[in-house]
Amino acid sequence: MKILIPGLIVFTVWCVISVRWYVCGVRELCGISQDSANKQQITVQDPPPQIEEEILAEPYQAPLSFEWSSADPITSEEFTEFRDSIKNVFDRSPAAVVVITGLYDPQEINNSDFENLGLARAQSIKQLLLNQGIKRSFKINSEPEDLSSVLGGNINQGVLFDLVPQEVNTTGFIVTEAKNKLVIHFPSKSASPDKDPQVSKALKKLSTNAINNNRNLLVIGHTDNQGEAIENKKLGLVRATKVKDLLISYGLHEKNVLTESEGDAVPLVSNNSQRGRQQNRRVEIIIL
Numbered sequence: 001m002k003i004l005i006p007g008l009i010v011f012t013v014w015c016v017i018s019v020r021w022y023v024c025g026v027r028e029l030c031g032i033s034q035d036s037a038n039k040q041q042i043t044v045q046d047p048p049p050q051i052e053e054e055i056l057a058e059p060y061q062a063p064l065s066f067e068w069s070s071a072d073p074i075t076s077e078e079f080t081e082f083r084d085s086i087k088n089v090f091d092r093s094p095a096a097v098v099v100i101t102g103l104y105d106p107q108e109i110n111n112s113d114f115e116n117l118g119l120a121r122a123q124s125i126k127q128l129l130l131n132q133g134i135k136r137s138f139k140i141n142s143e144p145e146d147l148s149s150v151l152g153g154n155i156n157q158g159v160l161f162d163l164v165p166q167e168v169n170t171t172g173f174i175v176t177e178a179k180n181k182l183v184i185h186f187p188s189k190s191a192s193p194d195k196d197p198q199v200s201k202a203l204k205k206l207s208t209n210a211i212n213n214n215r216n217l218l219v220i221g222h223t224d225n226q227g228e229a230i231e232n233k234k235l236g237l238v239r240a241t242k243v244k245d246l247l248i249s250y251g252l253h254e255k256n257v258l259t260e261s262e263g264d265a266v267p268l269v270s271n272n273s274q275r276g277r278q279q280n281r282r283v284e285i286i287i288l
Helices: 004-026 034-045 077-091 117-131 197-212 229-249 274-280
Strands: 065-067 097-104 138-144 154-156 159-164 174-177 181-185 217-222 257-263 282-287
Touching: 097 117, 117 138, 117 159, 174 197, 181 197, 197 229, 197 282, 217 229, 229 257, 229 282
Parallel strands: 097 138, 217 257
Antiparallel strands: 065 154, 097 159, 174 181, 181 282, 217 282
């Protein structure tokens, strides 16, 4: 009996130390409440949310204002935030047309060269976005609206934005431009953009600007996820090299054009749709 009691005490102490070592040393949960520990486990186990492709499904009122009978936009910090966020939406849908609808009241005095102030306002916003590097396919429209409640004051949110999806172009090339980048989207399995007139026009312009401003270009080839990754890596480099050859043919020196391939490793959007794969098959030309 004298031996049994000390043995039980030693065993109990050993159990406490073992549990303490497991909780603090292995699980690192000392000083954390049970609720926090459960939350920590849930955070680790939960999969990251899937980001869906964004498009403007309905017309969106932009944070802009106009003076009565004027087509000159009044912008603010709100518009800067709007512009930066909506550019990401535009970039995810390169085949879509951006429709800008200007609102106007028939009572306003129209001193513009357009049929109505709505069209003049839409054109002003289109030019504003182009000047700030958003190179897209724009369409301007107008809608009459009773704005008499602000007669003599500012017309808030005087334009609407809408992104109209277009049929996916699987047989031709699509060219989009940004402030320091030009992107050529390729049809399926294609690697030769040399005979496409819009590609030629865009690359000639880019080459001329690079030469005049003594700039280098980085050409990066991308593919969708169809096929083996190693083959896509090769195809991306072939596409980049074809574009490099065109740039050199338009006057750029070979040493001023760098090429590389990301293959299917850096998609813009999900490859789960034909439209998504079309957006991911691209060559990006970055001005350095």
